[in-house]
Amino acid sequence: MSIEVRIPTILRTYTGGEKAVEAKGDTLQGLIDDLDSRHSGIRGRLITDEGKLHRFVNVYVNDEDVRFLGSLETPIKDGDSVTVLPAVAGG
């Protein structure tokens, strides 16, 4: 099963400029690992060295922020859509 992952402008350097790419996985973690095998380095922008979802990005599964679902353990099934956006914050 292949899932469409929408990539924001700031991360398109990893996808050769593509706005949307395909990846496979049963969970968000698996999907990101697969994504990184095709677009090397992108995992480091999504997941911290400690293995947590980076606070600088928002990841949505079917338009729901995964922070309100299961974070990296969020299950992914056929037909789901995944969107990555830069989080915006400041002080």
Added chain:
Amino acid sequence: MLSLPRKMLDQVLAHARRDHPDECCGVIAGRDGVATRVFEMDNAERSPTGFTFDSGQWLQVYRALDEADEEPLVVYHSHTATEAYPSRTDVLWSKNTEFGHWLLVSTRDETDEVRSYVITDGDVVEERLSVT
């Protein structure tokens, strides 16, 4: 230089006053560098010292821009007790965003203070704000 129509700037200032003492935040969209419209965002932190775009609302706005071939031109927010100058937190987050301009409003006293900056790799450079 950032050029903004008076009406858009007035909307940003009114938003900042309305949300005071909490910080306000929002997006000014653009096309080819020309401001097109303002999106007032919900500050998910509802805080006098920080802001975070509500993630669900940000997805809707980002998608609307993408569909209309617009870009996230300006991110604006207010400082409610300090000057309109980017904080260390702003500089940290700027490295991660796609916005070309950071517009800051200070609501610490009754006179509106509004200034614009370009932040590149952590370097803060104030730019001229032209109101048309």
